[in-house]
Structure formats: C-alpha cells, structure tokens
Amino acid sequence: MDRKLASAMANKPPLISAAIRAKLDAARVARLATLDDQQSPHLVPICFALDANVFYSAIDGKPKRVAPNRLARLRNIEKTPQVALLVDHYEEDWTLLWYVLVRGQAELVSAAGERERALQSLRAKYPQYRGEMLQEDAALLRITPERITAWGDI
Amino acid sequence: MDRKLASAMANKPPLISAAIRAKLDAARVARLATLDDQQSPHLVPICFALDANVFYSAIDGKPKRVAPNRLARLRNIEKTPQVALLVDHYEEDWTLLWYVLVRGQAELVSAAGERERALQSLRAKYPQYRGEMLQEDAALLRITPERITAWGDI
Numbered sequence: 654m655d656r657k658l659a660s661a662m663a664n665k666p667p668l669i670s671a672a673i674r675a676k677l678d679a680a681r682v683a684r685l686a687t688l689d690d691q692q693s694p695h696l697v698p699i700c701f702a703l704d705a706n707v708f709y710s711a712i713d714g715k716p717k718r719v720a721p722n723r724l725a726r727l728r729n730i731e732k733t734p735q736v737a738l739l740v741d742h743y744e745e746d747w748t749l750l751w752y753v754l755v756r757g758q759a760e761l762v763s764a765a766g767e768r769e770r771a772l773q774s775l776r777a778k779y780p781q782y783r784g785e786m787l788q789e790d791a792a793l794l795r796i797t798p799e800r801i802t803a804w805g806d807i
Numbered sequence: 808m809d810r811k812l813a814s815a816m817a818n819k820p821p822l823i824s825a826a827i828r829a830k831l832d833a834a835r836v837a838r839l840a841t842l843d844d845q846q847s848p849h850l851v852p853i854c855f856a857l858d859a860n861v862f863y864s865a866i867d868g869k870p871k872r873v874a875p876n877r878l879a880r881l882r883n884i885e886k887t888p889q890v891a892l893l894v895d896h897y898e899e900d901w902t903l904l905w906y907v908l909v910r911g912q913a914e915l916v917s918a919a920g921e922r923e924r925a926l927q928s929l930r931a932k933y934p935q936y937r938g939e940m941l942q943e944d945a946a947l948l949r950i951t952p953e954r955i956t957a958w959g960d961i
Contacts, residue, residue, distance in 0.1 A: 682897040686840035686848035694840035694848050696893040698906050715901060718958060739850040743836040747869060747935055752852050781901055804872060 666706040666757070666798045672807050673753055677703045677740055678778075685710070685796075686737040687729035687759070695725050700782075701738070701796075702774035708738060708755070709762070709771035712792040714785060727792060730759040738796055742806075751805035755798045762793040771795070820860040820911070820952045826961050827907055831857045831894055832932075839864070839950075840891040841883035841913070849879050854936075855892070855950075856928035862892060862909070863916070863925035866946040868939060881946060884913040892950055896960075905959035909952045916947040925949070 669677070685699045701710045712721050721727075730736060736759040741752035762768050771793045776782045823831070839853045855864045866875050875881075884890060890913040895906035916922050925947045930936045 681899070682895070684838045684850060684893055684895070686850045686891065688842070688846070688848060692842070692846060693889045693910060694842060694891040695910070696838060696840045696850075696891040696908055698893065698895040698897065698904075715904065716959075718956070735847045737840065737848040737850040739838055739852065741836070741838070741852040743852065745835070745935070747940075750852075750869065754850055756847060756849070781899070786901070802872070805870075 667801050669703075669706060669798075669801060670803075673801065673803050674703065676742075676751065676753060676807055680740045680742075681779075683708075683710075683738050683740045685726060685759075686739070687726050688733040688735065689725060689729050690732055692733075695729055697726055699726075700775070700779055702771070702778045704770060704774040706798065708796040708798070709774055710794045710796070711771070711775055711782070711787055712794075713782065713787050714791075721792060726794075727761070730761075730794070734758045734760055736796060749806045751803070751807045753807070754802040754804075755796065756800045756802075757796055757798040759794050759796045762795045767795070768793055821955050823857075823860060823952075823955060824957075827955070827957050828857065830896075830905065830907060830961055834894045834896075835933075837862075837864075837892050837894045839880060839913075840893070841880050842887040842889065843879065843883050844886055846887075849883055851880055853880075853892075854929070854933055856925070856932045858924060858928040860952065862950040862952070863928055864948045864950070865925070865929055865936070865941055866948075867936065867941050875946060880948075881915070884915075884948070888912045888914060890950060903960045905957070905961045907961070908956040908958075909950065910954045910956075911950055911952040913948050913950045916949045921949070922947055
C-alpha cells in the first residue's frame, strides 16, 4: 500500500462495528478519565452522543461543584488531551457483562458547523437536552477515538 | 492541634460519611482509572467491596482478554499507583443523579491476614464470588482513598 495512504488511514479514527455502535447508541452514560496537572487520573460520568466516528459531550446545565470554566475535565484536557472513555453494562448475571473502552483525544469543539452538529446529536439522544439544560453556547467536547477495545457480551 | 497528630491524621484515609458509605455499599460496580506506561489513562469496570476505609477488588474468574498477570490494571498500578475510582448512578430523572469520586493509591494485597479479609468482604457482597469465580490465590487490589468527592443526590 502507498505509504502516504497508509499513514492517512492510520490517523483516521478506527471503524466502529455495527454491534459496538448499537451498544454505544443505546448507552445513556459513559465515564470519562482525564489527567490532572499532577498527572493523576480524574474520572467523571458524562452523557454523550456518538456521531459517525467521534463522541460529543456537553458541559450542560446539571449543577456543578465549580464554575463551568473551572471544571476539572476542561482544565485537564486543555493540558493533556489524551483521555479514556468507558461504556459498560452491569447485571448480576455476569455472562451478560460487556464494556467498550475508547482511548483517544479530547478537544473543545469551536467551529460553528460542528457545534451545531454536536448539539443536534445530543438533543436527539437526550430529551433532557431539548430545554434549558443544554444552552446554545455550552462548551462541547469532541472525543476522537484512537483505539477501541470491546469485551464481553457484545 | 499537635503537629504530629495533624500529620498522622492527614495520612489517614478520609472518613466516609454514612450517606456516602450507604451508596458505596449498595453499588455493584465501579470504574477504575489507571495510567499506562505512556501516561495515558486506562479505564475498566470493576466489582469492589468497601471495608472500613479502603476498597478491595479482585482479579477474578471473569474471562480476560489477556493472561491475568498481564492485565493492564496490574501493570499500570505497579508503575503508577495513583488511581481514580468512580461510583455513580444514572437515571433519566437527572435530579436523582449522583457520583462518588475516590482518588488514591492502589496496591496489591500481599499479607495473608489482609487477603483473607478482602476475600471475605468480596464474597459477602457478591454471591457470584462464593464459587470458583474468586480463587483463594486471586490477585487482590487495595485502593486507599486520599480524597473523596461526592456530587448530586446523596
């Protein structure tokens, strides 16, 4: 294969299988791991939408412990964009457990067109976002997968 | 306050309130964030038991993608013991969301007495662990909290 093409492909997000996509689309919550400025892991549950091959998440109107612009996840990805995102399913029958681990880069979405698309994806998935809970000017994160690992009943 | 006493207290795991403890005891799954040798975050769902003020988790008999001694979480904490552990609750009524974020140090449990105690705690919490799913010689992790943050409906 042409080296340039191979390299371009290597930089593209990995394809997501139909089975994994179905789990991710149905999942209502994920957990986002970031690194703080001491290089210690930080972890927070997030709502998210999978749009084509990237994930979007919003700094929404849920109560926050600090002002939105001081949120750990935002400060952290500004300095260290490398993140992990986990979507999993628990039940007492452990033969039915599964998880999808996404490792990649997180970045604030700034372009108006992409912001619109992210807001639409999030509002389509979460009725809660069709009101004031998700403001037009909310900070929006894009998580671009580099590696996706699936385990269990998928 | 006597400086030595203050320092000893600072090194003790933070006390866990009754309300938080009730949530942690009832929770069936947590998510553990570790750092790999590239200092990238890694994330995995784990079963756990809270015993007094530390958390225990086992490398159990659930199918693994790699041999137990090659598991990412073990390799990672050996090099970087700093971890984050998240216990959270999702439902569509977002006024009922909550999470507990624990940041601290993870270590393999080696002393026989503590291993016995960890196995007992895990078996008391998970009926699934009363059979072959949890072997007597399983690797056991202790997570000692340094900071605990609670958010939402707790």
